[in-house]
Amino acid sequence: MVQVADLPRNDTGIATVLGVLKQQFGDRCQTGTSIREQHGHTTTWIRNQAPDAVIFAGSTQEVSDIVTACAAHKVPIIAYGTGTSLEGNVNAPAGGICIDMTQMDMVLEVNAGDLDCRVQPGVTREALNTHLRDQGLFFPIDPGANASLGGMAATRASGTNAVRYGTMKDNVLSLEVVLADGSIIRTASRARKSSAGYDLTRLMVGSEGTLGIITEITLRLQGIPEAISAASCSFPSVSAASQTVMAVIQYGLPVARIELLDATVVKALNAYSKLSLPETPLLLLEFHGSEASVVEQSETFGMLADEHGGSGYHATSTTEERNKLWQARHDAYWAMLAYRPGAKGVATDVCVPISRLADAVGAAEIKAQELRLIAPVVGHAGDGNFHASLLLDMDDADEVARGQQFVSWLNDLAISMGGTCTGEHGIGQGKRAYLVKELGAGTVGVMAAIKHALDPDNILNPGKILPN
Amino acid sequence: MVQVADLPRNDTGIATVLGVLKQQFGDRCQTGTSIREQHGHTTTWIRNQAPDAVIFAGSTQEVSDIVTACAAHKVPIIAYGTGTSLEGNVNAPAGGICIDMTQMDMVLEVNAGDLDCRVQPGVTREALNTHLRDQGLFFPIDPGANASLGGMAATRASGTNAVRYGTMKDNVLSLEVVLADGSIIRTASRARKSSAGYDLTRLMVGSEGTLGIITEITLRLQGIPEAISAASCSFPSVSAASQTVMAVIQYGLPVARIELLDATVVKALNAYSKLSLPETPLLLLEFHGSEASVVEQSETFGMLADEHGGSGYHATSTTEERNKLWQARHDAYWAMLAYRPGAKGVATDVCVPISRLADAVGAAEIKAQELRLIAPVVGHAGDGNFHASLLLDMDDADEVARGQQFVSWLNDLAISMGGTCTGEHGIGQGKRAYLVKELGAGTVGVMAAIKHALDPDNILNPGKILPN
Numbered sequence: 001m002v003q004v005a006d007l008p009r010n011d012t013g014i015a016t017v018l019g020v021l022k023q024q025f026g027d028r029c030q031t032g033t034s035i036r037e038q039h040g041h042t043t044t045w046i047r048n049q050a051p052d053a054v055i056f057a058g059s060t061q062e063v064s065d066i067v068t069a070c071a072a073h074k075v076p077i078i079a080y081g082t083g084t085s086l087e088g089n090v091n092a093p094a095g096g097i098c099i100d101m102t103q104m105d106m107v108l109e110v111n112a113g114d115l116d117c118r119v120q121p122g123v124t125r126e127a128l129n130t131h132l133r134d135q136g137l138f139f140p141i142d143p144g145a146n147a148s149l150g151g152m153a154a155t156r157a158s159g160t161n162a163v164r165y166g167t168m169k170d171n172v173l174s175l176e177v178v179l180a181d182g183s184i185i186r187t188a189s190r191a192r193k194s195s196a197g198y199d200l201t202r203l204m205v206g207s208e209g210t211l212g213i214i215t216e217i218t219l220r221l222q223g224i225p226e227a228i229s230a231a232s233c234s235f236p237s238v239s240a241a242s243q244t245v246m247a248v249i250q251y252g253l254p255v256a257r258i259e260l261l262d263a264t265v266v267k268a269l270n271a272y273s274k275l276s277l278p279e280t281p282l283l284l285l286e287f288h289g290s291e292a293s294v295v296e297q298s299e300t301f302g303m304l305a306d307e308h309g310g311s312g313y314h315a316t317s318t319t320e321e322r323n324k325l326w327q328a329r330h331d332a333y334w335a336m337l338a339y340r341p342g343a344k345g346v347a348t349d350v351c352v353p354i355s356r357l358a359d360a361v362g363a364a365e366i367k368a369q370e371l372r373l374i375a376p377v378v379g380h381a382g383d384g385n386f387h388a389s390l391l392l393d394m395d396d397a398d399e400v401a402r403g404q405q406f407v408s409w410l411n412d413l414a415i416s417m418g419g420t421c422t423g424e425h426g427i428g429q430g431k432r433a434y435l436v437k438e439l440g441a442g443t444v445g446v447m448a449a450i451k452h453a454l455d456p457d458n459i460l461n462p463g464k465i466l467p468n
Numbered sequence: 469m470v471q472v473a474d475l476p477r478n479d480t481g482i483a484t485v486l487g488v489l490k491q492q493f494g495d496r497c498q499t500g501t502s503i504r505e506q507h508g509h510t511t512t513w514i515r516n517q518a519p520d521a522v523i524f525a526g527s528t529q530e531v532s533d534i535v536t537a538c539a540a541h542k543v544p545i546i547a548y549g550t551g552t553s554l555e556g557n558v559n560a561p562a563g564g565i566c567i568d569m570t571q572m573d574m575v576l577e578v579n580a581g582d583l584d585c586r587v588q589p590g591v592t593r594e595a596l597n598t599h600l601r602d603q604g605l606f607f608p609i610d611p612g613a614n615a616s617l618g619g620m621a622a623t624r625a626s627g628t629n630a631v632r633y634g635t636m637k638d639n640v641l642s643l644e645v646v647l648a649d650g651s652i653i654r655t656a657s658r659a660r661k662s663s664a665g666y667d668l669t670r671l672m673v674g675s676e677g678t679l680g681i682i683t684e685i686t687l688r689l690q691g692i693p694e695a696i697s698a699a700s701c702s703f704p705s706v707s708a709a710s711q712t713v714m715a716v717i718q719y720g721l722p723v724a725r726i727e728l729l730d731a732t733v734v735k736a737l738n739a740y741s742k743l744s745l746p747e748t749p750l751l752l753l754e755f756h757g758s759e760a761s762v763v764e765q766s767e768t769f770g771m772l773a774d775e776h777g778g779s780g781y782h783a784t785s786t787t788e789e790r791n792k793l794w795q796a797r798h799d800a801y802w803a804m805l806a807y808r809p810g811a812k813g814v815a816t817d818v819c820v821p822i823s824r825l826a827d828a829v830g831a832a833e834i835k836a837q838e839l840r841l842i843a844p845v846v847g848h849a850g851d852g853n854f855h856a857s858l859l860l861d862m863d864d865a866d867e868v869a870r871g872q873q874f875v876s877w878l879n880d881l882a883i884s885m886g887g888t889c890t891g892e893h894g895i896g897q898g899k900r901a902y903l904v905k906e907l908g909a910g911t912v913g914v915m916a917a918i919k920h921a922l923d924p925d926n927i928l929n930p931g932k933i934l935p936n
Contacts, residue, residue, distance in 0.1 A: 113718060113823035156663040167661050169670070170638060185910040190886040191819040192851045193635050195624040195674055195894040197903050197933050198915045202637070202670030206663055223720035250581060252691035254722075290768075293761050300758075351659040355581035383660045418658040426663040435665050442653040446922065447666045453921035454914065465665050 001047040001394070002404065004429045007094035007463050013073035014052050014095055020069050021055060021097065028056040039080050039098045041091040044346050045394065045403075046430055049091040051078055051098035058103055060176060060184060060215040066099055067213060068182030074457045079209040081121065081151030084143075086347050087428025089155060089208050093463040099213065101150050107131045108216070115221045116173055116190060121150020121214050128219075137221045140165035143424065144330055150214045155426040156206030160329070163249075163382030164256040164288065165222065167424065169205050176216035177204055180455040190218055203450070208426050209461040211454050225288035228256075229298055230322040231315035232285070233305045234278045238262055238365065238377070241281045242358035244308040245381040249354050253300055255382060257286035262365070264339070264376035265332055272335030273328045278312060283381070284329055286322075332378050336389055340374055343391040348375075348407055350414035351385035351423030360417060364388045364410055371402045385423035412437070427465045436467065469515040469862070470872065472897045475562035475931050481541035482520050482563055488537050489523060489565065496524040507548050507566045509559040512814050513862065513871075514898055517559040519546055519566035526571055528644060528652060528683040534567055535681060536650030542925045547677040549589065549619030552611075554815050555896025557623060557676050561931040567681065569618050575599045576684070583689045584641055584658060589618020589682050596687075605689045608633035611892065612798055618682045623894040624674030628797070631717075631850030632724040632756065633690065635892065637673050644684035645672055648923040658686055671918070676894050677929040679922050693756035696724075697766055698790040699783035700753070701773045702746045706730055706833065706845070709749045710826035712776040713849040717822050721768055723850060725754035730833070732807070732844035733800055740803030741796045746780060751849070752797055754790075800846050804857055808842055811859040816843075816875055818882035819853035819891030828885060832856045832878055839870040853891035880905070895933045904935065 022029045030036075036050035057063045070077045076096025083090055092098065104120035107128060111117065112135050119128060126146045128139050141152060143159040151157070153175065158167035165171065174188040177200075187200040204212055235241035241260055248255060261269070261282045269275055283305075287297040298315045305313055316322055328335075337345050352360045361377055368375035368388065379386030388410060390403045411421040411434045421434035436444050448466050451458070490497045498504075504518035525531045538545045544564025551558055560566065572588035575596060579585065580603050587596060594614045596607050609620060611627040619625070621643065626635035633639065642656040645668075655668040672680055703709035709728055716723060729737070729750045737743055751773070755765040766783045773781055784790055796803075805813055820828045829845055836843035836856065847854025856878060858871045879889040879902045889902035904912050916934050919926070 111821065111823065113714060114821040115717065116821070156667070158661055162661060166638075169667065170634075179910075179914070183910050185908065185914060187907075187911060189883070189888045189906060190821050191853075191882075191888040191891065192822070193626055193630060193819055193853060193891050194888040195817075195890045195892050196888045196899075196906055197674070197895055197912070198679075198918060199624070199637065199667075199670045199674055200911065200914060202667045203918075206665070206667055211666075223718065225720065246581060249583065250691065252693065289761075290764055292764055293757075296758060296760055349663075351661055353579065353582040353584070353658050354660070355579065385659075385661060414659075415657070420657045420659040420662040420664045422663045423659065423661050424663050427665055431664075438657060438664055439655075440653065442647075442651050443655060443668065444665070446647070446653060446668060449921040450666060450671075450918055453917040 002045045004046055004049065004088055004091065004093060006049065007468065009095050010074055013075045017069050017073045017075045017097065018053055021066060024065065025055050030054045039083065039090065039100065041088045042083060044086050045344055046088040049093050051092035052095045054098045054100050056100045056103050060178065063099060063178045063213055063215050064182045064184055066097060067178050067180065070097055070459055071181055074459055076459050076462050078461050079150065079154065079213045081148030082124065082145065084145035084147050085151065085155055085428060086425045087430035089426055089428035089464060091429060101148060110135065112137060116218060117221055118216060118218045119149055120216060121148060123149050125149060125152065132221065136224050138224050139219055140222050141168055141171055144333060149217050153205050153214055153217055154207065154209050156424065158424040160257045160259055160380060162380060163258055164254060169202055171220045172201055172205050172217060173220055174218040175201055175204050175214050177212035178215055179212050180460050206426065208428065208464050210451060210464055211460065227289060227291045227294040227317065228322065229287045229294045229315055229317040230285065230325050231298060231301065231313065232325060233283050233310040233313040235281045235283065236309050238281045238361050239358045240309045241283050242361060242381065244283065244305050244310060245357065246354050247304045247308065248301065249382055251304060253297055255285055256288040257284065258382040259284040259329055260377065260379040260381035260386065261332065262377040265336065265378055268335040268339035268376065269328050269332060272338050273331055275328060284325060336376050336391060340391040344394045346390040346392060346403060347387045347425065348410050349387055349422045349425040350410055350419055351383060352414050352417045352419030354384040356417040356419065357381060357384050360413060361386055363413060367406060367409055371406050373402055373406055375406065383423065384419065429464060432465065432467055435465065470513045472514055472517065472556055472559065472561060474517065475936065477563050478542055481543045485537050485541045485543045485565065486521055489534060492533065493523050498522045507551065507558065507568065509556045510551060512554050513812055514556040517561050519560035520563045522566045522568050524568045524571050528646065531567060531646045531681055531683050532650045532652055534565060535646050535648065538565055538927055539649055542927055544927050544930050545681065546929050547622065547681045549616030550592065550613065552613035552615050553619065553623055553896060554893045555898035557894055557896035557932060559897060569616060578603065580605060584686060585689055586684060586686045587617055588684060589616060591617050593617060593620065600689065604692050606692050607687055608690050609636055609639055612801060617685050621673050621682055621685055622675065622677050624892065626892045628725045628727055628848060630848060631726055632722060637670055639688045640669055640673050640685060641688055642686040643669055643672050643682050645680035646683055647680050648928050674894065676896065676932050678919060678933055679928065695757060695759045695762040695785065696790065697755045697762045697783055697785040698753065698793050699766060699769065699781065700793060701751050701778045701781040703749045703751065704777050706749045706829050707826045708777045709751050710829060710849065712751065712773050712778060713825065714822050715772045715776065716769065717850055719772060721765055723753055724756040725752065726850040727752040727797055728847040728849035728854065729800065730845040733804065733846055736803040736807035736844065737796050737800060740806050741799055743796060752793060804844050804859060808859040812862045814858040814860060814871060815855045815893065816878050817855055817890045817893040818878055818887055819851060820882050820885045820887030822852040824885040824887065825849060825852050828881060829854055831881060835874060835877055839874050841870055841874055843874065851891065852887065897932060900933065900935055903933065
């Protein structure tokens with residue numbers, strides 16, 4: 001495990017608040033070890049720091065009640081969706097109360113005519129899309145996990161569709177938020193655009209529960225395209241594949257997805273998903289549009305791929321083949337774990353200007369070799385965002401140390417290229433030091449001033465994003 | 469004129485700072501009445517409140533020097549681009565120093581491979597597009613005026629292309645900002661997406677110079693489309709035209725522009741621009757894409773227009789005809805002024821959910837008639853954003869009072885429909901009361917807390933956005 005520091009606890013306050021909240025919430029306030037640990041960090045090498053209690057909230061008013069009680073006694077509050085974050089974002093380094101949002105899972109309103117909807121934070125993206133399907137609508141943001149929409153907003157998530165549809169910042173119209181004093185605000189109207197004051201919607205999106213607790217989300221939706229086609233294309237090198245991605249972006253081809261898998265990932269997928277892809281770097285693509293437009297996009301891509309040594313280009317518009325392809329992409333994490341049985345997967349998440357993508361991925365592969373690490377690469381290549389996922393033997397302290405060295409090196413590399421240490425996973429606990437490296441102490445000082453203005457007692461998800 | 473209150477002046481501080489800054493800036497620090505009044509509000513019925521001096525800044529360091537001097541003596545600072553804002557955004561109700569950015573007009577860097585560029589705030593959108601043209605790139609955001617990019621970022625501007633390319637919030641990657649203490653920060657890296665902490669870029673975009681002075685802007689660019697086609701289509705009523713726009717959005721047709729002009733505007737344009745359009749409501753469109761895609765989009769639009777009673781649909785892909793059409797659109801303001809010689813134009817700027825567009829425009833036309841006002845409507849209809857522009861005889865106090873009644877009624881209407889009182893012009897002085905109506909005192913209280921945290925002495929553009 002990677003150590004993260006505990007923060008000073010307010011044991012008296014926590015005990016007092018727990019007494020109050022147990023009264024109000026009864027069985028919905030849980031303090032068993034197992035459930036508490038499930039609500040700390042569980043996904044990567046960062047050690048688990050469990051909260052003192054987990055409360056299953058049922059309404060905005062209940063969230064407000066919890067926050068009001070905690071505010072009175074300066075007790076930490078951590079909002080929890082599905083726990084799929086990767087940087088310790090839901091850990092409780094100072095203990096406190098975890099608010100589990102999974103029971104706030106109602107789709108409150110769908111305005112098909114306006115292409116928007118209003119949901120509670122515990123609705124998962126898959127549940128929303130199931131709900132929307134018979135109205136011909138979908139919500140495009142697609143991180144690997146079936147995350148909750150509240151969690152996705154809180155970490156400014158994105159995923160495979162971002163190259164076409166943007167990230168959560170582009171798809172949240174408005175939020176209802178419980179502030180650190182328990183008061184409830186709405187950040188914006190339902191208008192598609194607005195110049196009405198400071199953009200509190202975008203300030204809350206990506207704030208990881210440190211500025212407020214998201215209790216409702218108004219989202220932009222998309223019409224399900226008339227036609228969807230998927231494709232795959234093999235390349236002789238990661239560099240050739242990356243060059244193709246750069247050409248696609250520069251051409252302005254409106255691809256809906258363009259994902260890069262390196263040779264190791266393809267090999268792992270062949271084994272795990274019973275595929276027979278050539279074991280070289282691969283691009284997976286999806287095109288959305290009218291029937292004619294999808295055919296044209298696919299042909300244009302084929303031409304650009306040809307120019308960069310692409311081979312075995314195969315497009316399909318049957319739903320079955322398409323689902324198989326994308327299921328394989330989403331299984332990449334599990335395939336990688338199966339590739340090295342017993343290993344822990346630790347994702348990195350850098351994002352660089354697209355012109356530096358080939359350089360960055362190439363350098364990462366060489367560095368992993370140098371450090372004798374297995375770090376297969378998958379990437380949302382159209383955004384310049386890629387994940388070199390370390391497969392680590394956690395019992396080998398030296399290997400873990402080399403893994404930490406790799407992560408640190410990669411974050412520094414991305415920053416030196418004008419990029420970011422996190423394209424979509426957030427800062428959490430794991431990347432706080434890099435936030436300062438990336439943006440400078442002055443910029444992080446502004447973030448700290450905002451945090452202090454909105455949460456003077458630092459009760460909202462303490463120990464995240466900002467240096468302690 | 470509409471009165472706006474003066475705020476208490478710090479005459480001693482202003483005199484002291486002026487002494488210091490005249491030393492440093494010499495002739496670039498101007499205090500003549502005429503130049504000072506040119507740098508107050510000049511565009512609408514809000515009265516002019518001139519600053520005490522205008523300084524033509526040449527670099528970020530100079531801006532920092534000015535802010536540092538003003539901070540030491542608690543003197544107001546107002547950043548100024550081209551002065552085309554409409555809500556008193558550049559007025560100086562407490563006096564102070566106006567920093568004119570027009571000499572900071574360099575395009576610092578164009579990264580064609582990454583589709584981004586870095587510019588100084590005084591570069592205008594037309595100057596940038598001229599600079600970019602031979603690289604096959606363009607910057608899409610297009611308010612009517614040839615505004616400066618710093619001003620456009622500060623007011624979260626948009627315009628005719630927003631339905632396809634978004635607003636300034638979607639097209640600014642990063643900002644360099646001088647804070648209220650004179651320190652200089654950069655808000656983000658150049659990566660196309662990021663989850664690195666609070667979204668200070670989006671916080672600064674739309675903050676109207678009240679949280680910091682924008683001294684550099686990193687912008688996303690677009691490749692010039694392979695094909696562009698423009699079109700116009702007449703409708704029997706504003707309602708029929710609006711229904712068509714709703715159908716286009718719901719269909720997911722990726723129009724680049726879809727602008728609504730009511731019958732009065734068409735009549736004014738026929739006279740002003742020597743056109744012979746049927747004097748009924750009109751939609752103007754633009755399609756971007758490949759040759760085939762543009763043809764297909766145009767055909768799909770024709771079909772949707774047919775279903776809603778559209779007539780005289782005419783598409784063109786010749787540059788000359790297209791430019792003529794859009795020149796007419798951009799001349800609408802002048803055509804309206806010529807329609808009632810001697811009148812003052814006062815723009816409104818509400819934005820409603822698209823399903824309410826026909827209702828809102830229809831109600832506005834009826835209300836204008838009731839109040840015996842001329843208020844022709846042009847709209848960025850694809851976003852639900854429209855401007856009913858009052859043409860007022862400013863010597864008729866009763867008419868001016870009815871105009872104020874109309875503006876107030878329209879803002880309230882938009883808010884009651886789940887929309888906003890300002891789609892793209894900002895709050896400035898003119899819409900502060902509506903900001904509270906729209907978002908509530910709690911939300912505006914959060915904005916005030918952020919303002920206080922970043923500018924505790926309220927020296928950055930005081931009297932704007934927030935209630936005094």
